[in-house]
Amino acid sequence: MSRKKHTFVFYFSKFAMNQNKNDIPEPTLRRLPWYLAYSQLSLKKGITTISSKQIAKDIGLDASKVAKDLSYLNISGKTRVGYNIKDLVTFLEEFLGFAKPKKAFLFGVGNLGGALMHDNGLNHFGLDIVAGFDTKHELSGTSINHIPIHHIDNFEKLKKQTGVNIAILTVPVDKAQEVTNRIIDSGMQAIWNFTPFRIKVPKNIIVQNTSIYAHLAVMFNRLKLLNDTKE
Numbered sequence: 001m002s003r004k005k006h007t008f009v010f011y012f013s014k015f016a017m018n019q020n021k022n023d024i025p026e027p028t029l030r031r032l033p034w035y036l037a038y039s040q041l042s043l044k045k046g047i048t049t050i051s052s053k054q055i056a057k058d059i060g061l062d063a064s065k066v067a068k069d070l071s072y073l074n075i076s077g078k079t080r081v082g083y084n085i086k087d088l089v090t091f092l093e094e095f096l097g098f099a100k101p102k103k104a105f106l107f108g109v110g111n112l113g114g115a116l117m118h119d120n121g122l123n124h125f126g127l128d129i130v131a132g133f134d135t136k137h138e139l140s141g142t143s144i145n146h147i148p149i150h151h152i153d154n155f156e157k158l159k160k161q162t163g164v165n166i167a168i169l170t171v172p173v174d175k176a177q178e179v180t181n182r183i184i185d186s187g188m189q190a191i192w193n194f195t196p197f198r199i200k201v202p203k204n205i206i207v208q209n210t211s212i213y214a215h216l217a218v219m220f221n222r223l224k225l226l227n228d229t230k231e
Contacts, residue, residue, distance in 0.1 A: 184202065
């Protein structure tokens with residue numbers, strides 16, 4: 001690596017560590033992984049530079065929006081050339097927290113929970129599910145994708161042993177708050193909630209709600225409106 005390129009990457013890395021993500025609008029944070037995925041794919045194709053206009057065109061966004069999103073991160077490309085893709089990938093991975101794996105416990109080893117445990121793609125984005133927990137005794141001692149499954153009663157003990165502070169919630173709706181309370185009491189800091197139940201947590205607990213049913217409802221509604229206009 002040349003000295004110039006090394007300095008460029010160092011600047012990105014340093015900025016990533018010091019930039020306060022709270023200063024960036026949530027819609028922008030939601031789009032940044034799109035830019036990362038697109039840049040990674042371009043890099044695999046052997047492309048070395050990319051412009052915000054090209055990114056916008058290929059993923060279906062307004063070019064000014066892409067440029068503004070990247071401006072929040074103080075990323076600057078070269079005029080008429082664009083961004084160095086390798087450096088852009090490095091920076092986005094570090095800034096989004098994908099470069100350094102973070103361990104998580106999964107609660108509720110049903111169809112959805114099992115699917116997430118099977119999803120090796122999560123590791124590429126910095127999330128490492130190290131254990132699953134369920135109330136079914138017959139699941140205890142088994143594993144999915146080499147991830148051990150424990151009875152929920154062993155959770156607090158393993159939490160103290162491992163220090164894991166991220167929880168993935170895929171339990172039935174009627175158990176969501178109950179399990180959430182145990183997660184909070186154990187000292188975990190973040191919950192990725194896949195249930196359609198809006199769990200209640202203290203202000204110091206981070207919650208990211210990702211209900212596939214809510215998005216399904218939106219899709220069905222839009223599909224209905226589309227078909228209604230054709231009648």
